[in-house]
Amino acid sequence: NAGVTQTPKFQVLKTGQSMTLQCAQDMNHNSMYWYRQDPGMGLRLIYYSASEGTTDKGEVPNGYNVSRLNKREFSLRLESAAPSQTSVYFCASSAVRWGGESYEQYFGPGTRLTVT
């Protein structure tokens, strides 16, 4: 049981290049999320997918697109990378419990992206 896996671990891009960050979970979770972490800012939600077939914008979606490929996989795409997108990106997943029960998110190890 690997939990949440992310690839790649590190990436350096030039301004204007594109790339896709991959995320997969093997916990049969319905919901998946992408966050970015910047120094002194905590984690901020980029996009989320509450269930397979749906995606929605989070707090900071500009410059990103996502695809929920299937229940296991949720990718994040940077179409034209900018230096402001230099960050550490975390994918997370959770089992949504409807009816008021709490849930927690499980995080991957992160992708450290530098845009020059």
Place this chain on the structure above:
Amino acid sequence: AQSVTQLGSHVSVSEGALVLLRCNYSSSVPPYLFWYVQYPNQGLQLLLKYTSAATLVKGINGFEAEFKKSETSFHLTKPSAHMSDAAEYFCAVTRHYSGGGADGLTFGKGTHLIIQP
């Protein structure tokens, strides 16, 4: 929408001393609250969560937190700090109250805990 404020970007305590990390939330409805820990170059690990079942919540590694509605607080404590507790700690709240809470978390900016030998 909910929000979280963590007081103190850095907290330094001596080994064996009490650890107190502060978190205040803003919410118009009963929130779901979480504390996560992040060790250097790693992802986030859940320490504990508040689900409205009990106001005093016990988590892993000897940590606990108390939910105080009147103070809108969810402070994290540990009676005796250990060198291995040195890490970044994040308080988080569900973004919007909903039955499933599937629309993500809002995080505080984090508190870096330093343990002095």
